[in-house]
Amino acid sequence: MHYDHDPKFPEGFLWGASSAAWQVEGATDADGRTPAIIDLNSQTKVPFADNSIAADHYHHAHEDVELMAECGFTSYRFSLAWPRIIPHSDGKVNEAGIAFYNELIDDLVAHNITPIVTLYHYDMPVWVDEELGGWKSRKTVDAFEHYARVCFERFGDRVKYWLAINEQNMQICYGDWLGVDKGCDDWFRDKWRVNHIMNLCHAKAVNACHELVPGGKIGPVPGMVPIYPFSSEPMDQIAAMNAEEFTEKIWNDTDAYGEYSTFLKNYWKNNDIDPGIEPGDEELMKSAKIDFIAVNCYRSNTARWAAANAAAQAQLMNKTGEKGKLIFPTVPGQYQLCYNPYVPYTDWDWEIDPVSMRYVMRYLWDHYHLPMVVTENGFGAHEHKDENGEVHDQYRIDFLRDTVYQLGLAIEDGVEIFGYNPWSFTDLLSTGNGIEKRYGLVYIDATDDELNEAKAAGVLPPMKRIKKDSFHWYSKLIKSNGAEWGCDMTSHAEPVDTAHAKED
Numbered sequence: 001m002h003y004d005h006d007p008k009f010p011e012g013f014l015w016g017a018s019s020a021a022w023q024v025e026g027a028t029d030a031d032g033r034t035p036a037i038i039d040l041n042s043q044t045k046v047p048f049a050d051n052s053i054a055a056d057h058y059h060h061a062h063e064d065v066e067l068m069a070e071c072g073f074t075s076y077r078f079s080l081a082w083p084r085i086i087p088h089s090d091g092k093v094n095e096a097g098i099a100f101y102n103e104l105i106d107d108l109v110a111h112n113i114t115p116i117v118t119l120y121h122y123d124m125p126v127w128v129d130e131e132l133g134g135w136k137s138r139k140t141v142d143a144f145e146h147y148a149r150v151c152f153e154r155f156g157d158r159v160k161y162w163l164a165i166n167e168q169n170m171q172i173c174y175g176d177w178l179g180v181d182k183g184c185d186d187w188f189r190d191k192w193r194v195n196h197i198m199n200l201c202h203a204k205a206v207n208a209c210h211e212l213v214p215g216g217k218i219g220p221v222p223g224m225v226p227i228y229p230f231s232s233e234p235m236d237q238i239a240a241m242n243a244e245e246f247t248e249k250i251w252n253d254t255d256a257y258g259e260y261s262t263f264l265k266n267y268w269k270n271n272d273i274d275p276g277i278e279p280g281d282e283e284l285m286k287s288a289k290i291d292f293i294a295v296n297c298y299r300s301n302t303a304r305w306a307a308a309n310a311a312a313q314a315q316l317m318n319k320t321g322e323k324g325k326l327i328f329p330t331v332p333g334q335y336q337l338c339y340n341p342y343v344p345y346t347d348w349d350w351e352i353d354p355v356s357m358r359y360v361m362r363y364l365w366d367h368y369h370l371p372m373v374v375t376e377n378g379f380g381a382h383e384h385k386d387e388n389g390e391v392h393d394q395y396r397i398d399f400l401r402d403t404v405y406q407l408g409l410a411i412e413d414g415v416e417i418f419g420y421n422p423w424s425f426t427d428l429l430s431t432g433n434g435i436e437k438r439y440g441l442v443y444i445d446a447t448d449d450e451l452n453e454a455k456a457a458g459v460l461p462p463m464k465r466i467k468k469d470s471f472h473w474y475s476k477l478i479k480s481n482g483a484e485w486g487c488d489m490t491s492h493a494e495p496v497d498t499a500h501a502k503e504d
Helices: 037-042 057-071 095-110 126-132 139-155 168-173 187-212 234-257 262-270 281-287 355-368 394-412 448-457 469-479
Strands: 014-018 075-079 114-120 161-166 217-221 227-229 293-296 301-304 335-338 372-376 417-420 442-444 465-467
Touching: 014 114, 014 372, 037 126, 057 095, 057 465, 057 469, 075 161, 095 114, 095 139, 114 139, 114 372, 126 139, 139 187, 161 168, 161 187, 168 187, 168 234, 187 217, 187 281, 217 234, 227 234, 234 262, 234 293, 234 301, 234 335, 234 355, 293 355, 355 372, 355 394, 394 417, 394 469
Parallel strands: 014 075, 014 417, 075 114, 114 161, 161 217, 217 293, 227 301, 293 372, 372 417
Antiparallel strands: 301 335, 442 465
């Protein structure tokens, strides 16, 4: 990658990292917390560890905040666990859960670290699913609003940045992978009713935040994967547009404008789909005015045209971390995703494309003109300690450096961006590969086998924290407000190795 100058970051820019409760906390049965649907989903990923221990942040929270402060963090994006706060259908607040988050928030504030808090990051309580009907039931809207109001009332005096629902678009697009499709007979049609109920929950949370949190700001958290056309063939461009519509833009338009687009309404009409809209719903959605957009962006995709008679293919995730195992989706008459020969890939077949960050920030700014903060971005890899007990992750430094550089260019382009919080601070449980797929700036000294053995024995392993090379690099970047890159930014990086990238 070519660097011709140092981009400038605004004063007060928020530098930090991200996590999610179900992936980092562990302690899934401690102090009154009840099970979440994602707990059960994580137990299906054998032989990888489930989330019962994860990174054991629940018992290491103060230590982790001390490390954040040492690194120089000015922000930390994390989520609250719904079943830790409202563990049963009676709606009563679990004061032990409140105490845990109060201590964490107080610790962050004492270290001048701004908390950015997600209300929902995949951890619906089992009781919501079993007693109310989960995302299929409108009863869940009232339950979610109650939970959100409790969070705003208890934490809103110190937390001013709120995120409603993490990656709603990805939950609908990959409902089977995340367990959101549980109990749905026809996901092709049912997912739009689930999506509508999520939108009502989002709207209730937005309005409650503005009502209950003085100076509070709230926004959605889309999972953004920009889609490039495979070639200059015109139908490949249409394919890229279709892929963006059906994986991202539908949700972004709804959040930004408070209404469903004509594109989506026509799609429902053409496919005889009833999304379950009832009187008053559209007025509620329209009343919910978001303040900013939180952006999760790790990579890009590439699309080519798929004819109407093409064979349909659902996306099959790379579940092993062995390169070449991903099978891209084909949606007849809309698009087919495929390998991009111009970018390298991770072991999980994710595109290594820092330029996608500049693309996606420009794209969102051009469409919605709302301030933005990056809440996820990172590099997942197999990692182990060396003989000296150290973890060297130059590949992650390279990825983060190149991505932050592109973020700086987006700011120079005129995009309003107020923070960068990559995934993740410590290693934590991945969605499908336990702790084996590591993203952290801090290494958690435990393997999946060790976590499984500890769970079986009913004990907690030490879970030692080890600062990776990326921790030290990122610390210098933060403390210089994006000026200390740790390399000559006027040089040319080595050419991209695309030898392993293959055409579809």
